[in-house]
Amino acid sequence: MEVTITTPRGVRLAGTFEPGPGPRAVLFAHGFLSDRHSSLRFDILASAYRTAGYATLQFDFSGCGASDEDVVTVTNEIEDLRSASAWLAEQGYPAQVLHAHSFGSLAALRGQPADILAMVVTGALTGPMNYPWEQIFSPGQLDELEAHGVTRVPDDNEASTREYSVISRETLADYSLIDQHELLGKVRVPVLFLYGEADEETDLVTMAREGIALVPTSARLEIVTGAQHGMKDRLDVVAELALAWFAEHLPGDA
Template structure:
């Protein structure tokens, strides 16, 4: 596998891991909130399975995360990151692409929908407005920093990461909480599989998505993995099976036309 650097239009350098595949098909990964390209190893496991199936794989750290350049973490920034990564993958000879995204990364993927992406698998996707108790997530000192400066630092706790902290803003929290489900669902143009854990922590997310799916013009399916937690990392075998079946159905071996 090769370590690569991808530069976005705004000049931010993204760190990534790329492995060539057979043919012209590739899978692009989009990690969750303040995570990195490994996504607590779930993406490493999934990437291996996709490579066995013949796909090239590209795992990237979003800007402000992992080994990528510093930046305030927002949906808009990560949308640009994902589109830049997709364009880079196309330049390497893989114009038929699928996205595998998790949690906040799934929201980014739905907003970004790069032109060469033909199907997506989204685990633990955020698809509608939710009321998050931020005072239970962040310390009083962090929230005071956000109030005074408009941004706050969040320590990086990803295993093996050399990054000290990521930076988020008021916009980041709004991106997380104020999601226009109708807007993103009505413009979802590619076949998309939504996968959730069956444990209580994913219940609200699952209900939101189930309620909104009739708005989506593209083929969609919702799968719940019994007993699994958010992101289904504890049942990654089930995710692999569901994802490979979905991509086998919806990702052609060559681009039509």
């Protein structure tokens, strides 16, 4: 079922909601410049969660997918995520868990909507990342960022009708200015960190291993053997681990 969720700042978010038999629901947070389908990985995971008895809500962050235009920043995504969670609660789903991927993990870990009881984050950012932006964006885009503070990035998501997304200098700073102690020290719900085996060659896993002790609640880190960063080739294992984590940390009557 296609739904529209309006944020406090008046931005309309496009989502896909599928009801469940009880009060439990999974809310998804997609990665950088992706959309609610997350290259189909969220569609596959949502189906597995519904089979296990959860309702699911996949939505496009503002400035992505079919949602309204906006600059893609963690600050905006936090408001989007909280708005989506509040909408779920209004539909009768107060027992929510969150599945976030990559850049979406920052909004998840920082935003932590009030109704979220547990989280699974795949390929999560847990500390400052310094990417070679000059190898990722064109000289023209970097010049535009320097001169105007924003630039447009073509949307290459499958089946997307969006022409481009807009990023800003703040977007790039969202990657490089992560304070690990502040980020992980304020986590209030149990969180499972999942990484692909390929992530072990990057700083993502190194920083997560160093920072997991900062999480003041239940936390675990798992490496999914044979998986890439996107996990798309091992989603069966991701779903199994996530469902076990949610079952362990949701109240029995939720």
